[in-house]
Amino acid sequence: MSKEDYREKDWDERFEEWKKRKQQGEWKKHTTAHHAEEAVERVEQDIDRIEKEITEVEKNIEQYVKKTPGHVKVVKGLVVLIPVLIVVYLLSANFLVPRDFEYSYDIGAAGEKYLTPAERISQAGEIEGVTYRNLTGHLVYFDVPIARGAETVDIAIAFKDNFPVQNGRFSLGARDQVEWHYIYKRLYNPSLALGGYEQKDGIYRVNENLPVVDEIGLWNMDDITIASEDFQPRANVVAGYQKTDTVIDSALRGKHVFYVYAIQDLLVEVEKRDINWYEGSDELFIALYDFDGKLVEFTQIGDDGVKDASTVTGAVQKAALNANGLDEGVYRLELSDFDGLITKMKINSNKVVADKVFLADNEIYGVDTKPSTLYFDYKKDITLRVITYHKDGLQVIDFNRGGNVEKFDFNIEDEPVHKKLTKGSYSATFPKNDIIIESPEYFAFTPNGYFRPFRQKVVSVNSPDWVMDSVDYAIVDYVAPEVLGEWIIARTSFNIKNDSLYVTDKGMLSLVFNTPHLAEAGSNYTIPIDWIEVKVHKPGVFG
Numbered sequence: 001m002s003k004e005d006y007r008e009k010d011w012d013e014r015f016e017e018w019k020k021r022k023q024q025g026e027w028k029k030h031t032t033a034h035h036a037e038e039a040v041e042r043v044e045q046d047i048d049r050i051e052k053e054i055t056e057v058e059k060n061i062e063q064y065v066k067k068t069p070g071h072v073k074v075v076k077g078l079v080v081l082i083p084v085l086i087v088v089y090l091l092s093a094n095f096l097v098p099r100d101f102e103y104s105y106d107i108g109a110a111g112e113k114y115l116t117p118a119e120r121i122s123q124a125g126e127i128e129g130v131t132y133r134n135l136t137g138h139l140v141y142f143d144v145p146i147a148r149g150a151e152t153v154d155i156a157i158a159f160k161d162n163f164p165v166q167n168g169r170f171s172l173g174a175r176d177q178v179e180w181h182y183i184y185k186r187l188y189n190p191s192l193a194l195g196g197y198e199q200k201d202g203i204y205r206v207n208e209n210l211p212v213v214d215e216i217g218l219w220n221m222d223d224i225t226i227a228s229e230d231f232q233p234r235a236n237v238v239a240g241y242q243k244t245d246t247v248i249d250s251a252l253r254g255k256h257v258f259y260v261y262a263i264q265d266l267l268v269e270v271e272k273r274d275i276n277w278y279e280g281s282d283e284l285f286i287a288l289y290d291f292d293g294k295l296v297e298f299t300q301i302g303d304d305g306v307k308d309a310s311t312v313t314g315a316v317q318k319a320a321l322n323a324n325g326l327d328e329g330v331y332r333l334e335l336s337d338f339d340g341l342i343t344k345m346k347i348n349s350n351k352v353v354a355d356k357v358f359l360a361d362n363e364i365y366g367v368d369t370k371p372s373t374l375y376f377d378y379k380k381d382i383t384l385r386v387i388t389y390h391k392d393g394l395q396v397i398d399f400n401r402g403g404n405v406e407k408f409d410f411n412i413e414d415e416p417v418h419k420k421l422t423k424g425s426y427s428a429t430f431p432k433n434d435i436i437i438e439s440p441e442y443f444a445f446t447p448n449g450y451f452r453p454f455r456q457k458v459v460s461v462n463s464p465d466w467v468m469d470s471v472d473y474a475i476v477d478y479v480a481p482e483v484l485g486e487w488i489i490a491r492t493s494f495n496i497k498n499d500s501l502y503v504t505d506k507g508m509l510s511l512v513f514n515t516p517h518l519a520e521a522g523s524n525y526t527i528p529i530d531w532i533e534v535k536v537h538k539p540g541v542f543g
Contacts, residue, residue: 250360287336301318
C-alpha cells in the first residue's frame, strides 16, 4: 500500500468516526474552552501517531523493493513497457514507415467468385495444368481493399491473347466517381508496340519522315496525326474562309459531328425525317460548342408523332440554330443520334467537314436513291474504313484524284473494308449510299469546303489498326506486357490521389476489365484469365 493510499484510508475512517460521534452529540461537551483544548490535544496526538505509521510503511516498501527478485522487476517493467511498444508499433505501421499490402487471386481455382457478374465469366477450365476462367462479357468487375492513406495500386494480370485480329484491345478501369464511372489504363494493345521507335520525353516518332520532338515541338507542328488521350491540339487559322452557304442535301443517317469555321455569327438550318424503324420518340438535338467544349447554342426538332415501329417515313420537320457574337475560330456542331434522316442542312460558312459520315440516300430508307460525293485533300497516305449493313449498300465507288478515277468494288456486307489512298486531292462518289465512311482525317461536302480544323489531328491510342496506320506520333502511358509461353503478363498502375479514385467507406476500390470486342453479340473471342495480383502501397512519414 502506498503512503497516499494509507493516508486516504486512515482519514476516511476518522471522518466516518467524526460523523458518527457528531450525530450522537458527543462533540457538544467540547464547546467550552477546557474541552476545546482537550480536543485539540487529542487531534494533535492522532496526527503524530498517523505520521509515524506512514513513515514505517514507507520503510517497508523500500525494503520490499530491494528484496524483490530481478525477474519480477523485469516483468513489472514489461507491464509498463508493453503498452508503450504497442503504441509505437501502431504509429509505425500506420504512419511512420511505408507498407505494401499484397493480394493474389487464382481465378481458375475451385469456388473462386472474385470476378462479377457471374454471367460474364465462364466455368473453370484447364490448359496444360493451368486453371483459368474466360471473360465472356464486355465489362467484368472486381474489388480490392485499400488501406487508409494508401497512395498507389499496382495490378498484374495473366491472360491469353484470344483477341480478334482487328480489335486486340484490353484495358483495366478504376472507379473515379461516386457515380458509375471509370478511368482506364491499357493492359494490351498490339498496335502500340513502340519499342522500335525513337522517342523524346515520351513522344514516340512513328513516321520516320518526321523529326524526333518533345511536346513543345509537337505543339508547333502542322498537318500531323497524334495518338494520345490528353494532348490538346491547336486550332487552325483557315485561309479562304467565306460566309457563303454550304448546302448538304445528301441524306445522313443518325448522329453526326461537324467542324465549322465561323466568324461573328453562325446560322444552321436543318431538315429531318423520322424513318420509324424502332419504337420510341425520335427527337433530334442540335448543339454548337466552342473550341474549349463550352456549349454556345442549342435547339431541337421534336418527334414526328409516330412512336411505333411502323417503318413509315415521316414528314419533313425543320429547325434553325442561330449563334451570334462568335470569336473567329473552329466550332463543333453535334446532331444527336435518332431513328431518322437528316435530309438537308444549310450552314452559312464555306468551311464544313466531318471525319465520319453515314450516307443514306437509298430507297431502303424511304427516299430516292441518288449519288453522293465527298471531297478531301490529304497530305499523306491514308486508310479509310467503309461498311454497310445491307446488300443495298454494295456498290462501286469512284475515287477521283486529279482526273484519274479508281473504281473500288465495295462488295462485302456487314463487315468493315479498309481502303488505302495515296496523298492527294480527291472526290469520292457513292452511287447507292447506305454506307458509313470514316477517316483519320476529314471529309468536306463541297469542292472548296475542305480544311483541317486543328493543326494536329488527335486520335485515341486505343484506335484500331487502320487509324494507327496514319499516326505520325504517339504519346502513350503503356508498358509492353511480358510473354511467358502462351500466357501474357500485363501490368498497370493507378495513383489514388492523382487519378482521383473513389474508395468506398468500407475501403474498397472497384476495378473493371474492358474488352470492347465482347460487346458485340455472338463474339467467340473469350479471354482466359489465370491470376490477378494486386499491390497497394502506403507511404510513411520516413519513406
